[in-house]
Amino acid sequence: MIIAIDGPAGSGKSTIADLLAERFGYSKLDTGAMYRTVAYVSSARGVDLDDEESVVDVARALDIAFDDAGDAPRVLADGADVTREIRTPATDRIVSKVSAYPGVRRALLACQRAFAVGRDVVAEGRDIGTVVFPDAGLKVFLTADPAVRARRRVLQRHPGAAADDPALAAEIESTLADLVRRDRLDASRAEAPLRAADDAVHIDSTSHTVDEIVDMIASLAEDRR
Numbered sequence: 001m002i003i004a005i006d007g008p009a010g011s012g013k014s015t016i017a018d019l020l021a022e023r024f025g026y027s028k029l030d031t032g033a034m035y036r037t038v039a040y041v042s043s044a045r046g047v048d049l050d051d052e053e054s055v056v057d058v059a060r061a062l063d064i065a066f067d068d069a070g071d072a073p074r075v076l077a078d079g080a081d082v083t084r085e086i087r088t089p090a091t092d093r094i095v096s097k098v099s100a101y102p103g104v105r106r107a108l109l110a111c112q113r114a115f116a117v118g119r120d121v122v123a124e125g126r127d128i129g130t131v132v133f134p135d136a137g138l139k140v141f142l143t144a145d146p147a148v149r150a151r152r153r154v155l156q157r158h159p160g161a162a163a164d165d166p167a168l169a170a171e172i173e174s175t176l177a178d179l180v181r182r183d184r185l186d187a188s189r190a191e192a193p194l195r196a197a198d199d200a201v202h203i204d205s206t207s208h209t210v211d212e213i214v215d216m217i218a219s220l221a222e223d224r225r
């Protein structure tokens with residue numbers, strides 16, 4: 001079965017998809033990591049990000065792989081470890097531009113569908129239920145209050161920090177501004193915009209713990225398996 005989880009930046013999709021995949025023994029497909037990898041590699045190679053054709057060439061030629069063998073999962077681009085680089089604020093700032101290019105989306109769509117051939121998958125992104133796997137057995141659209149999403153994202157970058165640590169206030173504010181900007185870009189692009197599928201179950205995670213959300217989605221999935 002395919003479980004599709006879509007939603008805006010920082011809504012908790014990745015953490016929740018990881019836990020669901022672990023619980024059911026499914027593979028996890030992080031499509032945001034793929035767009036991030038194309039953005040990061042294009043920029044690192046000095047490609048002009050306004051030059052759509054050149055960015056599409058990078059996306060078509062790039063071999064993106066997920067290595068789950070070690071302690072922490074890694075993302076590889078043509079064999080090089082880019083796990084950290086694709087999560088920096090610098091990559092956050094450029095990824096929406098790159099992911100709006102139709103040729104980039106076409107190149108990654110083929111890889112995403114190939115990944116799921118013959119296996120059970122928890123896939124997360126923006127267009128999983130609408131475009132990538134429209135026949136997914138379960139579709140979830142996960143949202144949360146933007147301020148809560150920004151705080152969660154920053155705390156992920158500073159494990160162990162207190163949520164009300166004043167040293168994090170400025171970072172939370174700039175992360176919030178970036179999330180809101182990215183949501184607007186992702187939802188307004190012409191090709192495969194951020195949108196809930198008509199048959200998606202909407203879940204607002206603002207006032208729930210991760211475990212509560214995982215339990216909710218797991219029980220929906222059990223009903224449909």
Ligand code: DC
Nearest residue numbers: 009031032033035095099125126127
């Ligand atoms: O989920 P994330 O924040 O890692 O995603 C990074 C960006 O990639 C996000 O701003 C939009 C884009 N994206 C997309 O366009 N389609 C997807 N299926 C997944 C991510």
